[in-house]
Amino acid sequence: MRKVLFVCTGNTCRSPMAEALLRQLAEREGLDVEVKSAGISAVDGASASNQATQVLGEKGIEHRHASALLRRELVDWADVIFTMTANHKAYIIHDFPESVDKIFTLKEYASLDANQVAAYQDLDQLYAEMESKRAEIQGRYSLKADEPWPKEAEEAWQNEIGPLLAKEQQLLRELERVARSQDIVDPFGGSVEQYRQCAREIEKAIQAIVARWKE
Template identity: 35%
Template structure:
């Protein structure tokens, strides 16, 4: 049985695409991954700095942003958000997702939100990438 992981952020251009790319690059059997944004525009590109950081890490990722839909939430085994406000927004629109929606940090037993590099330097994106990489390693240990 496959585990479906959905990463969610705001615009689906920075954090969730990087998280999706990190997990996808691990090529784990029986793990599928997607990303979406609570306020995303469909068909947008990942941010330039996100693409630079992924390239630096040797991770290929062809991204097209997508607005979070019921189809996404129905597909997901786990919905992992970047912030508590993303989680609350999801639960207000998709209350049936309550038992599978967590902030990424909550899922791994930590407190707080994943840092948002939007509008920041490439160094901020590197820091967020490193934070995501660490959190995803911890999250993998929690998967069934």
């Protein structure tokens, strides 16, 4: 069984729709998938927005939802984590760098071939390594997070990060040809039609992912 976690901000609009849409499609296609959703700033127990509920109802989906704040147990539970925006993805990687290899934006994963997905994973792993080295130097020099770095700490940082920056530029050049917005815009507070458009965007990405998984 593949365990999938969708993540957005409040877990009342985009990620609940994605959760329900994948569950419906997986059942239709006979895929063994367990699906959950969460939000990086969610309040536990909130219902999905009225617009999201209406749009899902128009697709014949009755989805009883209670929002959940993203926590370590959910990150550990998931085999793959799909975020709605690059900022959501960066937030999770920052807080859970050990899980970097299973975190993607939804559209990124849906639209890229295996080699491009691997390149994005390498880039994310690189950023996680940079954060680890930054923390290591802060500890080495007993520096607080908001404290200016002395010259020797800056020099140590530059020595540590130099090879990583060179690799970063290489990966960015490789990905430049496919660079485009991978974000799914938050419809919060918008019209039902904006929610329909958001759901169509999510559904298109999910259909591409399910087709890949079936292969």
